[in-house]
Amino acid sequence: MSLTVSLAIKKNRLLIRLKGELDQSNVEGLRNRINEVTKKYQIKYLVFNLENLQFMDSSGIGFIIGRYGEIRRIGGKVAICAMNETIYKIFKLSGLSRICLIAKNEDYADQLLGVAI
Amino acid sequence: MNEKLSFYDNEIEIFIKSRFDNVILARSILISFLSNLDLSVNVINELKTALSEAVTNAIVHGYDSDENKKVRILFAYTDAIIKMEVEDDGRGIEDIEKAKEPLYSSKLDEERAGLGFTIMEVFTDELNIESTIGVGTKITMTKRIFDEFSND
Numbered sequence: 001m002s003l004t005v006s007l008a009i010k011k012n013r014l015l016i017r018l019k020g021e022l023d024q025s026n027v028e029g030l031r032n033r034i035n036e037v038t039k040k041y042q043i044k045y046l047v048f049n050l051e052n053l054q055f056m057d058s059s060g061i062g063f064i065i066g067r068y069g070e071i072r073r074i075g076g077k078v079a080i081c082a083m084n085e086t087i088y089k090i091f092k093l094s095g096l097s098r099i100c101l102i103a104k105n106e107d108y109a110d111q112l113l114g115v116a117i
Numbered sequence: 118m119n120e121k122l123s124f125y126d127n128e129i130e131i132f133i134k135s136r137f138d139n140v141i142l143a144r145s146i147l148i149s150f151l152s153n154l155d156l157s158v159n160v161i162n163e164l165k166t167a168l169s170e171a172v173t174n175a176i177v178h179g180y181d182s183d184e185n186k187k188v189r190i191l192f193a194y195t196d197a198i199i200k201m202e203v204e205d206d207g208r209g210i211e212d213i214e215k216a217k218e219p220l221y222s223s224k225l226d227e228e229r230a231g232l233g234f235t236i237m238e239v240f241t242d243e244l245n246i247e248s249t250i251g252v253g254t255k256i257t258m259t260k261r262i263f264d265e266f267s268n269d
Contacts, residue, residue: 021141021144023137023140023141023169023173024137024140024173024176024177025137025138025140025141031228055144055162055165055166055169056166057166057169057170057173057236058170058173058229058230058231058232058233058236059173059229059230061230061232062227062228062229062230063228065228065230066228084162085159085162086159086162086163086166086240089163089239089240090166090232090236093219093232093235093236093239094220094230094232095220
């Protein structure tokens with residue numbers, strides 16, 4: 001199974017929906033794509049929707065830590081929503097659960113970020 | 118074919134070329150191999166993740182991402198435990214204790230989380246690391262599955 005990425009932009013918020021499996025084989029392509037969009041549209045808030053992400057290993061954690069570092073530098077925030085149980089365990093191990101906003105779904109993520117319309 | 122009988126009920130050994138897309142293949146083979154056992158989705162996901170970390174480590178750290186090397190993988194089970202072995206003939210780990218520290222990575226500049234061994238440790242019941250500099254690394258992970266019955 002491969003990774004399908006769909007992106008949506010609302011003002012300075014980028015919504016990233018991931019479907020499939022995220023690992024070392026596809027993390028670099030994803031990183032380049034997100035960095036390009038983040039720069040081009042001056043994105044300040046990132047929302048990851050992992051509802052349809054079946055699998056992620058520490059490659060994905062490294063990727064999110066990297067994006068968190070860049071977003072924090074410009075005073076933004078990162079929210080993650082709809083993680084499955086195993087992915088949430090990895091999040092807790094990495095410490096990301098303490099620095100990112102964790103939400104049940106995209107609406108909650110928007111509310112937490114304070115960018116709801 | 119005169120090897121002694123395995124202690125395990127079932128066993129499979131595979132050799133993969135050290136390419137990242139073969140990590141996906143290794144995970145798929147693991148799932149197929151375990152499909153006869155009545156495991157919960159969470160247990161399967163945790164085993165998949167632990168395997169993914171070990172094989173990715175072998176390629177990234179053992180072989181410095183050289184695609185022309187070989188990684189040996191073995192899966193085995195009884196009705197009580199599942200065993201996974203991942204072995205490379207790569208550079209070996211200099212300081213195993215340090216490598217096991219959460220958030221330590223020898224390649225942090227590549228946005229690596231440094232969580233590989235932590236995930237293997239947390240998602241299995243026993244993690245054994247044998248490594249010799251210049252010879253290679255062998256990771257053995259075992260997970261008890263009889264707990265399943267009492268927990269679920």
